[in-house]
Amino acid sequence: MDRNDKKSASNKANQGNDLATIRKKQLEWEEKLKQSEASLPPRPVKFTTLSDMEVPLLSTPVDLHNDGFDYLKDLGFPGEYPYTRGVQRNMYRGKLWTMRQFAGFASAAETNQRFKLLLEHGQTGLSTAFDMPTLMGLDADSPRSKGEVGKCGVAVSSLEDMEELFKGIPLGEVTTSMTINAPAIVILAMYFAVAEKQGVPKQKVRGTLQNDILKEYIAQKEWIYPIEPAVKLVIDTIEYTTQHYANWNSVSISGYHIREAGATAVQELAFTLADGLGYVDESLKRGMTIDEFAPRLSFFFDVHNDFFEEIAKFRAARRIWARIMREKYQAKDPKSWMLRTHAQTAGVSLTAQQPYNNIVRVAVQAMAGILGGTNSLHTNSMDETLALPTDEAVMIALRTQQIIAEESGVANVIDPFGGSYFMETLTNRVEREALNYIQKIDEMGGIIKSIEKGFPQTEIANSAYHFQRQLEIQEKVMVGVNKYQAKESVRKMETLYIDRKVEKQQIERLVELRRKRPAQAHQQALNRVKDAAINGTNLMEPILEAVKAYATLQEICDTMKTVYGEYRESGSF
Amino acid sequence: MITSANEKKIRVLVAKPGLDGHDRGAKVIARALRDAGFEVIYTGLHQTPEMIVNAAIEEDVQVVGLSILSGAHNALVPEIIDGIKKEGLMDTLFVVGGIIPAEDIPSLKSLGVHMVFTPGASLQDVVDYIRTHSPARS
Numbered sequence: 001m002d003r004n005d006k007k008s009a010s011n012k013a014n015q016g017n018d019l020a021t022i023r024k025k026q027l028e029w030e031e032k033l034k035q036s037e038a039s040l041p042p043r044p045v046k047f048t049t050l051s052d053m054e055v056p057l058l059s060t061p062v063d064l065h066n067d068g069f070d071y072l073k074d075l076g077f078p079g080e081y082p083y084t085r086g087v088q089r090n091m092y093r094g095k096l097w098t099m100r101q102f103a104g105f106a107s108a109a110e111t112n113q114r115f116k117l118l119l120e121h122g123q124t125g126l127s128t129a130f131d132m133p134t135l136m137g138l139d140a141d142s143p144r145s146k147g148e149v150g151k152c153g154v155a156v157s158s159l160e161d162m163e164e165l166f167k168g169i170p171l172g173e174v175t176t177s178m179t180i181n182a183p184a185i186v187i188l189a190m191y192f193a194v195a196e197k198q199g200v201p202k203q204k205v206r207g208t209l210q211n212d213i214l215k216e217y218i219a220q221k222e223w224i225y226p227i228e229p230a231v232k233l234v235i236d237t238i239e240y241t242t243q244h245y246a247n248w249n250s251v252s253i254s255g256y257h258i259r260e261a262g263a264t265a266v267q268e269l270a271f272t273l274a275d276g277l278g279y280v281d282e283s284l285k286r287g288m289t290i291d292e293f294a295p296r297l298s299f300f301f302d303v304h305n306d307f308f309e310e311i312a313k314f315r316a317a318r319r320i321w322a323r324i325m326r327e328k329y330q331a332k333d334p335k336s337w338m339l340r341t342h343a344q345t346a347g348v349s350l351t352a353q354q355p356y357n358n359i360v361r362v363a364v365q366a367m368a369g370i371l372g373g374t375n376s377l378h379t380n381s382m383d384e385t386l387a388l389p390t391d392e393a394v395m396i397a398l399r400t401q402q403i404i405a406e407e408s409g410v411a412n413v414i415d416p417f418g419g420s421y422f423m424e425t426l427t428n429r430v431e432r433e434a435l436n437y438i439q440k441i442d443e444m445g446g447i448i449k450s451i452e453k454g455f456p457q458t459e460i461a462n463s464a465y466h467f468q469r470q471l472e473i474q475e476k477v478m479v480g481v482n483k484y485q486a487k488e489s490v491r492k493m494e495t496l497y498i499d500r501k502v503e504k505q506q507i508e509r510l511v512e513l514r515r516k517r518p519a520q521a522h523q524q525a526l527n528r529v530k531d532a533a534i535n536g537t538n539l540m541e542p543i544l545e546a547v548k549a550y551a552t553l554q555e556i557c558d559t560m561k562t563v564y565g566e567y568r569e570s571g572s573f
Numbered sequence: 574m575i576t577s578a579n580e581k582k583i584r585v586l587v588a589k590p591g592l593d594g595h596d597r598g599a600k601v602i603a604r605a606l607r608d609a610g611f612e613v614i615y616t617g618l619h620q621t622p623e624m625i626v627n628a629a630i631e632e633d634v635q636v637v638g639l640s641i642l643s644g645a646h647n648a649l650v651p652e653i654i655d656g657i658k659k660e661g662l663m664d665t666l667f668v669v670g671g672i673i674p675a676e677d678i679p680s681l682k683s684l685g686v687h688m689v690f691t692p693g694a695s696l697q698d699v700v701d702y703i704r705t706h707s708p709a710r711s
Contacts, residue, residue: 132592132643136619144621147648148592221594221618261597348597352692385692387644387674461600468601472696481693495674498644571617573587573603 023062033057046475050306051264052466053429059421067428074319074424078414082322084315084427085415086373087338092411098376099401100177100342104129104153105388106502108164111154115169117391123398126207127177127378128165129153130187135222137183137557140506149503152388153179157510158552162190163197172200176207177252177342182224184211185233186556189544192245208249208298208342211237214275214447217567218456220257224557227448229564233539235282240540242293249298251279252342258456259302260348262464265313266430268302270437271447271456273320277438278447280329294325295335303369303377304346305361308426311417314372316431317341320438343374350385354480358382363400370410371417377401387495454572461573513550522551526559533563582612583707585636588625589618590653593643598670602638605696606703611636622649626656629665635707641671646681654685664708670694 047055056063076082079089088094101123103114115126130153133145139157140149149155156162166176171194180187188209195205213230216223223230238250255263255272263271276297283293301317303310321339325331345365350358359382366379379397381389389397405411417423444450451457470476477483525546532542539560546556587603589596596618607613614632616625629637637657639650650669657665669681670690678689688702 132645136592138592144592147645148643151644152593216594221596222592261595262601385672387672461604464597465601465604468605468696478693482695497674500648569617571615573600573613573615 019062019065022060026060026062049265049309050304050476051266051309051463052470053266053309053426055308056422056425059425061421063425064421067425069424069428071419074428075415075418081326081334081337083318083338085418087318087340087375091373091414092370092405096405096411097370097374097401098125098175098342099123099398099405100125100127100376100378101394101398102127102129102177102179102344102378103394104131105496106150106154106498107506108154108156108161109167110502112165112167112169114391114394115165118394118398119169119174121395121398122402125175125177125376126169128179130178130180131155132222133157134187134553135180135182137186137224137553139510139552139554140503141510142554145503147500147503149506151498155502155506156187156190156553157506158513158550159190159193159547160509160513160550162187162194166191166194170200171195171198172204174206177210178207179210181210181213181216181220182222182230183553183557184209184213185237185539186543186547186553188237188241189540189547193544193548202245203247205245206247208252209237210254210300211251212254212275212300214278214451215254215257215272217451217569218258218271218275219261219263219460221569223567224561225564226567227451229533229560230567231278231282231448232536233560234279235286236538236540238279238283238293238296239286239288239538241296242288246296248296250293250296252298252300253279254300256300256302256344258460259304259346261460262467263460264463265304265306265309266433267437267456267459267463269313269317269320269430270434270441271460272299272301273317273324273434274438274441274447274450274456276321277324281446284329290325290329290331291333291336294329294331295333295338299339299341301341301343301374302346303343303365303372303374305349305365307364307368308417308423309430310365310368311372312423312426312430314341314343314369314374315415315417315423315427316434318373319427320431320434340375342376342378343369343372344378345369345380347380347384349478350380350382351478351480352385354486355382355386357480358385359396359400362397363404366400366404367408367410370404371415373415383495388498390494390496392494510552513552517550522546522549522555525549526551526555529556529559530563533560581710582610583636583703584612584614584632584634584710585638585703585707586614586616586625586629586632586634587638587640588616588620588628588653589640590620590622590625590649591641591643591645592619593641593645594618595642596640598642599638599640602640602670602696602699605700606638609700609704611703622652622656625653626660629657629662630660633710634665635710636666636668636703638668638670638703641669641673644672646671646673647677650681650686651684658685666703666707668699668703670699 078086132148241248241250253276255268259268318339322337381393381397383393528542
């Protein structure tokens with residue numbers, strides 16, 4: 001009540017009678033609307049966002065007023081608390097978002113070529129996709145890796161592969177993002193080892209490790225260890241990079257996979273922020289102070305089809321994070337308040353049917369991400385629902401970003417939707433609903449407990465099923481799939497084919513490595529990894545030694561497995 | 574959907590072979606089949622071919638649905654089909670769903686896969702196909 005009273009008092013000065021007049025005029029307009037709709041009724045569809053939120057036909061200053069909108073408190077200025085309008089003062093005038101295309105396939109040598117191609121064409125950061133065995137901490141020659149080597153990303157089984165992957169790329173001059181989670185600590189050690197061999201000073205090593213294990217249990221499902229030791233490894237990397245690699249982003253707290261698994265925009269936002277708070281709590285328990293590590297936490301969100309909902313999501317994300325960091329955690333460094341984020345267009349929105357349409361979807365989604373103020377962006381290639389992208393498809397995706405940046409004019413102005421009656425009320429609504437989820441998770445005892453109870457997993461599965469049912473009855477439309485289908489529309493496209501040869505060659509490389517590496521050194525290093533795992537000390541140093549001794553990814557991960565055990569999920573659906 | 578008491582429910586195993594963790598499709602399909610009145614068993618993630626063969630035998634299913642989005646289908650699917658057939662369940666209906674390039678579909682079919690559903694397939698089509706084609710078991 002207080003808040004509203006104050007609000008109306010302050011609004012009176014500048015709006016006063018205006019609001020009353022607007023209300024009156026709006027009622028009159030609504031009467032006329034009824035008459036118009038008698039002859040031209042609304043189309044027989046549900047007017048909802050992609051996540052099924054009701055959308056008003058029209059928003060006015062009355063809605064803003066009812067929401068208690070307060071410019072300075074709710075938006076403020078760019079680069080300033082609560083960062084609703086963006087984290088940089090001059091946003092894209094100072095620096096365009098980083099155009100960062102995710103790449104990785106087949107062997108390290110082939111991915112190295114793709115990286116160089118992207119850099120030559122104006123890409124400004126690297127982003128590495130690893131294959132399934134690597135994501136699961138398995139070497140290429142494990143029986144469980146059969147058929148998977150190099151398929152969904154690049155195979156990295158040892159430091160030798162990592163050296164090959166970044167050969168000829170000066171690591172002091174690029175920023176590298178690595179999408180890896182369960183074995184992230186090992187891959188990070190390999191990257192640091194390569195940078196060290198190149199002679200790059202530690203403060204010049206820049207990049208981001210995804211390293212977000214919580215969302216693996218929630219959505220992406222590439223895990224190794226039970227939750228508790230897995231989170232401990234994440235905190236080890238946060239602690240180590242905080243001390244030694246000041247410009248490394250230790251965790252990229254990811255909503256992307258949560259959304260792709262079927263979450264709504266609100267669920268994506270809520271579960272991602274809750275994961276972030278989980279890492280904050282665990283890092284504090286380790287004895288770090290909030291301002292030591294929070295500035296290096298970064299985020300990664302999906303940008304889906306619903307234009308306004310997505311923009312609102314990015315704006316709400318920054319505001320919620322800033323407020324929680326400052327008010328609840330008492331962070332003092334503004335960098336701890338800032339939610340810096342990467343974004344990727346929605347893989348699930350792409351269709352195998354009439355695949356060229358995907359170029360348009362990606363452009364619209366990219367535009368939403370940019371208008372939402374993302375700091376970095378990956379645009380999907382049109383063929384990614386069929387296979388990994390071809391060079392040509394990747395180039396169109398990159399050009400899409402360049403066209404938006406250089407031709408559309410959107411990068412000239414900051415947060416152009418700020419102040420929009422609809423956008424502000426939508427941002428408020430997304431924020432409120434996300435905070436409700438975050439509170440619910442809090443009441444369950446935090447994100448780890450809620451994952452153990454299966455709460456986010458079930459919520460996401462319910463949303464995924466709900467959406468699929470909506471598609472079945474055309475309550476939601478996917479052009480070319482459940483409406484406007486065309487005959488012979490599918491798969492008239494060259495796709496990238498990963499030869500089984502890659503697997504054979506990768507296995508041969510590994511056999512050769514095992515033969516030629518000094519026999520004792522890696523075994524001793526592995527023993528130290530095991531000791532550290534048993535003693536509960538930080539594993540980063542021993543793992544660094546192990547990778548430098550050319551112990552393989554799986555040897556290191558299996559060593560920890562003997563101490564930590566393995567995670568198992570029930571087959572509920 | 575309601576099935577009459579004396580009509581035996583069709584038993585379906587929904588399985589996720591390989592390392593890929595994309596279980597959205599498998600779970601949505603499992604729910605849809607359950608809602609359509611089938612008896613559905615879902616294996617959970619990261620199953621080896623051997624684990625899937627064992628589950629199919631133990632659960633005595635008529636239908637095996639394999640969900641693969643990682644590109645490992647050519648390596649994994651034949652092992653599963655051969656394993657189940659070796660156990661004598663010759664009439665099992667094999668359905669594959671996921672990201673399967675068009676050029677791989679004929680070879681999968683020649684290896685014993687009855688139907689491949691790719692992105693955009695409707696739940697109703699999957700339900701109808703299984704209802705029409707699943708073998709009778711006493």
